[in-house]
Amino acid sequence: xxxxxxxxxxxxxxxxxxxxxxxxxxxxxxxxxxxxxxxxxxxxxxxxxxxxxxxxxxxxxxxxxxxxxxxxxxxxxxxxxxxxxxxxxxxxxxxxxxxxxxxxxxxxxxxxxxxxxxxxxxxxxxxxxxxxxxxxxxxxxxxxxxxxxxxxxxxxxxxxxxxxxxxxxxxxxxxxxxxxxxxxxxxxxxxxxxxxxxxxxxxxxxxxxxxxxxxxxxxxxxxxxxxxxxxxxxxxxxxxxxxxxxxxxxxxxxxxxxxxxxxxxxxxxxxxxxxxxxxxxxxxxxxxxxxxxxxxxxxxxxxxxxxxxxxxxxxxxxxxxxxxxxxxxxxxxxxxxxxxxxxxxxxxxxxxxxxxxxxxxxxxxxxxxxxxxxxxxxxxxxxxxxxxxxxxxxxxxxxxxxxxxxxxxxxxxxxxxxxxxxxxxxxxxxxxxxxxxxxxxxxxxxxxxxxxxxxxxxxxxxxxxxxxxxxxxxxxxxxxxxxxxxxxxxxxxxxxxxxxxxxxxxxxxxxxxxxxxxxxxxxxxxxxxxxxxxxxxxxxxxxxxxxxxxxxxxxxxxxxxxxxxxxxxxxxxxxxxxxxxxxxxxxxxxxxxxxxxxxxxxxxxxxxxxxxxxxxxxxxxxxxxxxxxxxxxxxxxxxxxxxxxxxxxxxxxxxxxxxxxxxxxxxxxxxxxxxxxxxxxxxxxxxxxxxxxxxxxxxxxxxxxxxxxxxxxxxxxxxxx
DNA sequence: GTAGGGTTAG
Numbered sequence: 001x002x003x004x005x006x007x008x009x010x011x012x013x014x015x016x017x018x019x020x021x022x023x024x025x026x027x028x029x030x031x032x033x034x035x036x037x038x039x040x041x042x043x044x045x046x047x048x049x050x051x052x053x054x055x056x057x058x059x060x061x062x063x064x065x066x067x068x069x070x071x072x073x074x075x076x077x078x079x080x081x082x083x084x085x086x087x088x089x090x091x092x093x094x095x096x097x098x099x100x101x102x103x104x105x106x107x108x109x110x111x112x113x114x115x116x117x118x119x120x121x122x123x124x125x126x127x128x129x130x131x132x133x134x135x136x137x138x139x140x141x142x143x144x145x146x147x148x149x150x151x152x153x154x155x156x157x158x159x160x161x162x163x164x165x166x167x168x169x170x171x172x173x174x175x176x177x178x179x180x181x182x183x184x185x186x187x188x189x190x191x192x193x194x195x196x197x198x199x200x201x202x203x204x205x206x207x208x209x210x211x212x213x214x215x216x217x218x219x220x221x222x223x224x225x226x227x228x229x230x231x232x233x234x235x236x237x238x239x240x241x242x243x244x245x246x247x248x249x250x251x252x253x254x255x256x257x258x259x260x261x262x263x264x265x266x267x268x269x270x271x272x273x274x275x276x277x278x279x280x281x282x283x284x285x286x287x288x289x290x291x292x293x294x295x296x297x298x299x300x301x302x303x304x305x306x307x308x309x310x311x312x313x314x315x316x317x318x319x320x321x322x323x324x325x326x327x328x329x330x331x332x333x334x335x336x337x338x339x340x341x342x343x344x345x346x347x348x349x350x351x352x353x354x355x356x357x358x359x360x361x362x363x364x365x366x367x368x369x370x371x372x373x374x375x376x377x378x379x380x381x382x383x384x385x386x387x388x389x390x391x392x393x394x395x396x397x398x399x400x401x402x403x404x405x406x407x408x409x410x411x412x413x414x415x416x417x418x419x420x421x422x423x424x425x426x427x428x429x430x431x432x433x434x435x436x437x438x439x440x441x442x443x444x445x446x447x448x449x450x451x452x453x454x455x456x457x458x459x460x461x462x463x464x465x466x467x468x469x470x471x472x473x474x475x476x477x478x479x480x481x482x483x484x485x486x487x488x489x490x491x492x493x494x495x496x497x498x499x500x501x502x503x504x505x506x507x508x509x510x511x512x513x514x515x516x517x518x519x520x521x522x523x524x525x526x527x528x529x530x531x532x533x534x535x536x537x538x539x540x541x542x543x544x545x546x547x548x549x550x551x552x553x554x555x556x557x558x559x560x561x562x563x564x565x566x567x568x569x570x571x572x573x574x575x576x577x578x579x580x581x582x583x584x585x586x587x588x589x590x591x592x593x594x595x596x597x598x599x600x601x602x603x604x605x606x607x608x609x610x611x612x613x614x615x616x617x618x619x620x621x622x623x624x625x626x627x628x629x630x631x632x633x634x635x636x637x638x639x640x641x642x643x644x645x646x647x648x649x650x651x652x653x654x655x656x657x658x659x660x661x662x663x664x665x666x667x668x669x670x671x672x673x674x675x676x677x678x679x680x681x682x683x684x685x686x687x688x689x690x691x692x693x694x695x696x697x698x699x700x701x702x703x704x705x706x707x708x709x710x711x712x713x714x715x716x717x718x719x720x721x
Numbered sequence: 722g723t724a725g726g727g728t729t730a731g
Contacts, residue, residue: 017723018723019723020723021723021724022722022723023723024723024724025722025723025724026722047723048724049723049724050723050724051724052723052724052725053723053724054724055724056724056725078724079725080724080725081724081725082725083724083725083726084724084725085725086725086726087725087726088725090726109725110726111725111726112725112726113726114725114726114727115725115726116726117726118726118727140726141727142726142727143726143727144727145726145727145728146726146727148727149727149728171727172728173727173728174727174728175728176728176729177727177728178728179728179729180728180729202728202729203729204728204729205728205729206729207728207729207730208728208729209729210729211729211730212729233729234730235729235730236729236730237730238729238730238731239729239730240730241730242730242731243730264730264731265731266730266731267730267731269731270730270731295731297731
């Protein structure tokens, strides 16, 4: 009787220990190492498995020191304990420590060897892995699989196949691995052959084959296979959705996303990026909000969408929120935020992000450096931009493009051409973007001859077919120079249809040179291509009004109303007295000091006229009486901002203004003269580029320390909210 | 499902 009780008691204790050990592992897997430890501590009788479980738990939770410490304290060890230590170090990317354990352990089995081979494979030390693999006293299907995986990882698929053929016994895992290897190299037929000959397929092998087709652009085959696979899991769904997004097939991606049974984080991340970049920003945000388990990529996907779609403030807000939710700013979110600093010309915030990149050692990267260069240039700090550019080596074409485009945007045509020539002399082949940069530099600075030569060289020297952006530059260049007929010839010469940007360039040039006939042609084309763009309506209406064709004016008005075309309100801002002041055209939202601003403009008026200023009503957007039209010109936001700068900023300090739209032609000539008669330097950044005014010229920019004083982003947030 | 080695998405 006693004996029976004792046995029962032992069984009970044994069962209890199993339950507790299992709990330890479960907690550890969930990342709750403290709970795991509590269960461990509370066990009345721990066995070697309890110790092994808690040690593995520490390594899983990236606490290798604690794991080693527990190992050192163990009352007894078995081979599982030693193997656990090896794989623990491997998981923590400490292959050297793993090897020390491997060399020190009293006995090894096939698992010890395989774990060690795996350790080398993970670190990319495939030579070491191979050496060890061939020394193994015995191999099993797992060991072969690990080695084959290492070779595949290195792109050595044929060698992997040789090993695969040598294996005495193959199972579904190694077959799937080999299939993936072929898929990664785009060798789909060989993958498919293995797949078809598999004696037993599982969901993983199906998914591997589906994703193999999908990743190689064979989406329709992938989809067919996906439809017929006997069982799907979240990974299968995610794989095909991500591929649809990657190949720009957002509709199909969304349709599948809607019906997938379990939505995973990677699928949501891809969908946010896909539909967001496709313009459905609100829907993307909905997916973002509904996703409970966000990861780094979720946040950066949404931030990127906001950045790409021009929602700067929302992006900054989310970037802030991301950190409130304890996500460290990651590489891709920092890049998005840098682009936003560039578009807001917020140098100080940009510098902060730069510092953050340096701290996290993410700055030594060709991609980051290019974005940094763009940021510094758009914020007006050429010196810093050039410094980063000069220091980085080797530069890729994107980095060259960053600096060339940057110079172009500041009207520094000579510098842009110089860098372009340097690039070519170093043997870097320019791409489409390079030519857009160089041609626009030529256009802004009136270098028609150089521009034409470079345009011609695209085809003759680089075998590159000019695209619509290049034609737009040429039309702009010829148009600015007043060679409107040549610009029109350029358009007619195009093989493809001219787009809205090209006709817009022609229209702008016609307006500049008062060629009403061609302007009408361009505006009518533009009307068809962009019915929501208010520009051509206004211009046509002005043309008709100037000819007294009032019936045409009225019908334009009508179609504008029926299509609900609205002119997006112009808005300029500048910093004075440590505050950002915003100006809108018209009188709907006057600045508190509106009266004083008007007085300044009134005072300036005779001085400007004397300096040769003729108000140009053709830029005004209403077909009102001429007198009134000229009056409303004075209300353009950029002029108000300049006047306010004159009022508030001390003499000698440059007046820096930003505008959300392109500066109007009248304001351009007026501000040029304001700079002259007041002796002030004025830097205006509009939606398109920078304008530097000094001594009555569109000046060459000096080095500008800061385009925008501190705190802009937060002021903007306040202004909007 | 008590502890140690391998496959599919990112």
